[in-house]
Amino acid sequence: MDTESPSFATPETTTPAATSPLPGSPTASSSISTTTSSSITASVSRAQTVIESLSAIITDLPSHIASSDDPAQDLLHNEKVATQISDLLRQPGSGAGDNPLCRWLYDTFQTTDPALQLVVLHHLPTIAGTYLSRVAHDRSLAGFEAVLLALYAHETTARGGQSVSVNVPDLSHPSVYHESKEPSKSNATGLHLAVISPSLEPYGTVRSTRRARIIGVALELYYSKISQMPIRSKTDFCEFCEVWAGLDGSIYDDGEEDDDAKGGKEHDQADGEAESRKEKGRKEAGRITLLWELLQPVLRILGHCLLGPVRNKELQTAASAACRSLYTRALHDINPKAILATESLLRLSKMSISAENEADPTEISQSNIIIL
């Protein structure tokens, strides 16, 4: 899979965040930004530098990563490292401006090395999740904001600030996949232009009314690389969706249980009530306002987790739970667009479970008489 996009090759010019939020950070990008000679050795040594600085932050960094042939890839997929980073990110005070981990994430992203940027994106769910749940009460989150702004700036440059739109097709026009009897009079008629991500302005700080948009754009960037993300990162994301929704969706969980499990479940419900109430309290505390500019990329990512080409049981369970929570939330907000989208995702995930046992249409017909 080719991850090269034009913006990676050029040092980012319109990143207002590049200098301001972390004044003391050693600018790794300045020393290595000449990616013109992006030979493999250069990227390996870049990754090694990054790993070396990480070793000062986390306690247990497996030594084989630095010496591997593709250290960035190993760093991305190493469960042990991911757990430590994720734990650190969730600690109180983790998002401060002088937090070494945030600085490391920021510097790593600014290396403009696609493989290393994936390592940062891996942790976007945790950063965005922790940040959004805290930001109303906690003002010292400059470290998180610097990372988020860097992602936003990257996406802004990559798109040239342009909006992303969708021309919803109209079948009365012929297309590459179908013919149409009535000849089209003009190309413009009948097409519905939908802006799915408006044009981007460069931002140097996180203004509170633009917060959802900045994170939404960072999530759009995450979505564009999602096929390369480890499962762990996606399950983290699903967990935070539940926290953001602030509501428990388990009442809408009727997909997987069979008849005998149902009886047992009711029984459990009484026992687990106290437990679930505690859980409920934790979740409700993280509830945030779900503006469409944030919810839309969230739903795209969830769609991938539920119905994407890689089927992983753990991920699907997490994604269904997230989806149920968001559906419950959509009902509470009486938000028609969100109700439609989350409800269809829920139904699809149920259908995909029941479709697993369907016959394979590419199998040859099995008859006992074989005719040559």
Place this chain on the structure above:
Amino acid sequence: MAQSQSTEFTGSGDDSTVREVHANGLCMNTTEVEAKLDEGNIQEAESSLREGLSLNFEEARALLGRLEYQRGNVEGALRVFEGIDLQAAIQRLQPAVTEKQPAKKSRSRTESIHAVSQHAASLVLEAIYLKAKSLQKLGRLSEAANECKSVLDAVERIFYLGIPDAQVDNKLQETVSHAVELLPELWKQAGCYPEAMASYRRALLSQWNLDNECCARIQKGFAVFLLYSGVEAGPPSLAVQADGSYIPRNNLEEAILLLMILMRKFCLGILKWDPSVMEHLTFALSLCGQTSVLAKQFEEIMPGVYHRIDRWNTLALCYSAVGQNKVALYLLRKSLHKHERPDDLMALLLAAKICSQDNLLASEGVGYAKRAIDAAQGKDEHLKGMGLRVLGLCLGKQAKVASSDFERSQLQSEALKSLDAALALEPNNSDLIFELGVQYAEHRNLNTALRFAKRFIDATGGSILKGWRLLALVLSAQQQFSEAEVVTDAALDETAKWEQGPLLRLKAKLKISQSSPLDAIETYRYLLALVQAQRKSFGLTRNASQAEDDKDNEFEVWHGLANLYSSLSYWKDAEICLSKARESKAFSAEALHTEGMMHERRGQIAEALASYINALLLEPSYVPCKILIGAVLYKMGPSALPVARGLLADALRLEPTNRNAWYYLGVVHKEDGRVADAADCFQAASMLEESDPVESFSSLF
């Protein structure tokens, strides 16, 4: 999974099943051959087949491979297939490059050529296909994909002229269709997404003579892949782009196109209904916010697929999501009818919410909300708070059109009670906190309103603009203009340039209230520059409603300036601003209002009255002009007093907290000699004087 089960079944059940092979008019029982295969003796099995059915080496091998595959012994099948040089066989089947399109007269001869080569080709291609299937079952996915691909490559090379429809060998077609369908699936399972994209497109854009079901499965598979894989496919190659036809440019467009094509096939009865297609389309179109297109799709579905009530409710969601609330409400009324599904909670809540946005529908909404609260039981109990919330909102709206003071205050306190009860159930619901703030503010309970406004900003981390505006307006109603300005400035800091319009307008009005008109003019100037820059820089990309918003903004600025200049008696400037305002909005009660005031203040009473009356003709419930007409009329002598009184009472019915209306009503009472009534009105006016916000609270919604 089902596959392995079924092959296991046939594999273990070979005592009961007796297979036969037919070829060249001969027939043979395979028990003996299978026994040889079980011993691992491929050569002997092969030769007994060759003898029994008079086959050549390749035919016998292909048959053996198929037998092994069918027995579930994929490893054995693979061993057999690997013994055949399939590529060489394909090479032999390929027509010589020099061969030309045969002339028409030799048609019968070419037909026979086709027939022969089709049969041979079918044998070889099936062998390769089964090899791919065997590799797939062994988990060697990229190898499987490459084999499968070679089937399609071979078909293209062997039959590069195509085959007339009527002459296609069934078996050949089956193998080709299978291979076309399997290839993208294999690449997908192997994690090679770009290859999967390419093979989906190859399947759908080349002519493989697929049957409808098979083609539909591929189209759906591709649409699903485009929607959820997270890998951008890029537009299809230029080669397939025909003039004037729609070319999808990104994944969403392509997926929506394919799903719509599938929907059309369902509607035409070509395909069996598959509910998942509509769900995928729902997801995709809601993401784009194009639910009006989605509604059209739902309307096109044949009756009998969805229950009519489900369809009405879904359509209501679709229309409501694009702001067509009238249509949505009409549909919901049908579905909530007592003979349909009167207790559907989602429908009740949506209907109540729609009603809560309109004074005249509010009482209908109260009914829905109460039914929703009753229906929120058991599993749905968590929605009870929402029922209370919409009930509160509807009651609050209903209070605005109440016919008596008594009724109004009763409705208002019920509204507050209901919203408070909702908050008790949902203490973290920030929308609710905001609505309570507005409700209290409209009730002129400003201290409580202030508390809620602050709480809303805390809960949302200041991320919602209207929270800042509420706080500033409440402060302005408390006559704390400088604090309100501090809040507005803080809000400006938290807002990006293009969203600053409403805040700047607020700031200008605060400046006027603080008697600094020059600062206000400065703020208006800045705002005007902003609005115009916005229109220029986004002019082409804006849709109709945004363009309308831009016009409204510009109108507001010019109108505000006109008011300001007129209050300073700069008549010339005021007139210029007013004419500018009219350029963006030709007919507006507000502009006529300002014009009338300018006439009145210059002593042109008749002209002023004409402007006010025109404003009322445009907007019959425009309160400020009702009051001004009343104010002008009472000066015209006792005969006009009843008319003035009627107008003012009407204004108060619409806006019970309007200080000017109370004041002039007091004046009218006094002129008429009803001193006690006059005193009451003056008292009301003086109490209200302290609590007017610079912009109305209802502008917050």
